[in-house]
Amino acid sequence: NAGVTQTPKFRVLKTGQSMTLLCAQDMNHEYMYWYRQDPGMGLRLIHYSVGEGTTAKGEVPDGYNVSRLKKQNFLLGLESAAPSQTSVYFCASRFVRNTGELFFGEGSRLTVL
């Protein structure tokens, strides 16, 4: 049972470079989310999607873009990486009709030099 899979798990970028994080879930979940985790700040929502073809901004969306072209995939893009985007990124998903539980991937650690 794969659940929620994130790739890559580790990446080092230089300032100004671009990259895409891929999240794939095999549970047929409608909702998907991208969070970032920083020490002492918990997890903060970047963007989310309530269905294929839809996206919405979360708490800290600046500097990120997302796409949900397929129901099972949710991509997070950094067009021009900045050191402030050094973080651990988590993808999560859930069904529409449940009591709010999110299922998380194992995280992607990104370092921007």
Add this chain to the structure above:
Amino acid sequence: AQSVTQLGSHVSVSEGALVLLRCNYSSSVPPYLFWYVQYPNQGLQLLLKYTSAATLVKGINGFEAEFKKSETSFHLTKPSAHMSDAAEYFCAVSESGGSGNTGKLIFGQGTTLQVKP
């Protein structure tokens, strides 16, 4: 707007001692409340959840939490700590079900639990 405050970024207990991790929330609508655990270099795993049924919720690994509306609290407890409980714990809140509910979770800052032998 919803928010979560976890009191104490670090909690240290001896093995076998009571574990108490504090969480207070703010929500203008009936909330759903969650505790997640994160072991080093891993994702978040659900410990337990409150979804407006019983106010005392039992979770995995011997943890439980009590929803107290009057105190807007959802503290996590375990009677006897084990070395394997050392991890980071997150409290989270979301809006309860209904049309327009996007299921977003708002997380607290996290509490690192250290268990001493």
